[in-house]
Amino acid sequence: MSDPVPAPFLPLSVPNVGGNEGRYVEDCLSSGWLSAAGEYVGRFEAAVCELTGARHAVACASGTAALHVALLTAGVGPGDSVIVPTVTFIASANAVRYCGAEPVLIGCDDRLGLDPDALEDYLERAWDASSRRVVDTATGRLVKAMMPVHVFGDPCDMERLLAIARRHELAVVEDATESIGSTYTVGSLAGRATGTLGLSGALSFNGNKIITTGGGGMLVTDDDDVAWRARYLFHQAKDDPVRYVHGAVGFNYAMSNVTAAIGVAQMEQLQGFIETKRRNRARYSEGLAGVPGLTFVGPPGGTDPNCWFYSVLVEPAEFGMDRESLMTRLAEAGIQTRPLWLPIHMQPPYAGCTVVGPERAVWYWERVLNLPCSSSLRPDDVDRVVGAIRSLARR
Ligand SMILES: Cc1ncc(COP(=O)(O)O)c(C=O)c1O
Incomplete structure (x- = not known):
């Protein structure tokens, strides 16, 4: 018996340069x-x-x-x-x-x-x-x-x-x-x-x-x-x-x-990229619906966004692990994800700045995880990420 073939690495976001x-x-x-x-x-x-x-x-x-x-x-x-x-x-x-x-x-x-x-x-x-x-x-x-x-x-x-x-x-x-x-x-x-x-x-x-x-x-x-x-x-x-x-x-x-x-x-390809990204956002949203402790961040009402990035919020007690652990476990499965930026008021060069109402920002910073979102992402890539997250969630 040969070793199982490892699943290919799925990056967060890569360029799509298949045009002119x-x-x-x-x-x-x-x-x-x-x-x-x-x-x-x-x-x-x-x-x-x-x-x-x-x-x-x-x-x-x-x-x-x-x-x-x-x-x-x-x-x-x-x-x-x-x-x-x-x-x-x-x-x-x-x-x-x-x-x-x-x-x-x-x-x-x-x-x-x-x-x-x-x-x-x-x-x-x-x-x-x-x-x-x-x-x-x-x-x-x-x-x-x-x-x-x-x-x-x-x-x-x-x-x-x-x-x-x-x-x-x-x-x-x-x-x-x-x-x-x-x-x-x-x-x-x-x-x-x-x-x-x-x-x-x-x-x-x-x-x-x-x-x-x-x-x-x-x-x-x-x-x-x-x-x-x-x-x-x-x-x-x-x-x-x-x-x-x-x-x-x-x-x-x-x-x-x-x-x-x-x-x-x-620019010639942008509309096609946006359509793919919208379809993939919807596929993620459906695939992850009902996972305890996981919320897929939907597009804001009254807007038609380019759907550049897809974010989920991880609630550790209900999901069974925190955002950092989920990121590590997905990386072990060959799936690259990223957290939200460290808020600016917590960055060393900006520590002394005037800051107003940062609590919600810190709350999101602790929970947001961004999922693979390249415009070349295929439906089975989305399903792979969804399957990996579902397999890690507390049942
Ligand atoms: C929110 C935001 N602001 C500014 C920039 C800076 O853009 P650039 O990397 O092209 O300098 C980026 C991207 O990198 C960004 O995501």
């Missing part, structure tokens, strides 16, 4: 247009405008670069503060620090987005009616902007967040790095895409996103000045490219033509 990526990259190589001046950059930007309805899309090196420059163009600078959810990837907070500003960290609601109740409470206390400004009482810093994050592709409660921002005269920069293709279906935002609702929004095309260029980002905005200034800053703030005159401290944040060529090919 190779052909378009080859086109760049044979044309000699490798840098940002090539035509694929404009084609990629046009495709993102068409998808999102944004007036401008400006390509750049990463989602982090897009967030950094989005904040600068919103007027954020040294001495300021920016509202950031504590449930997010660290790049959201880092972008604030790059501007010399400090994040004010707010807890999450049950869709893992910026909690409007905690935010409203904080702003009521920090609002100075006479100067019509928000001043963080702990630090004396002026709160200039807020950065809602559409966590795992699920649109956050922008209708309320936008109303709160308007009342407190805050600029809104959306971290839509995970949510390209996600829209709202009801209310005043029906039909609108995440990333296009505030002053500007940031998209990411890093390796684990629903579409990827290996690394890349885009700033989307309807504001002509923001778009112009972002492009200027992404490209070293060149006033005279021949005589090397630079009117500001810019950045080497441009996207190359080769990167954009991959992006154009990925």
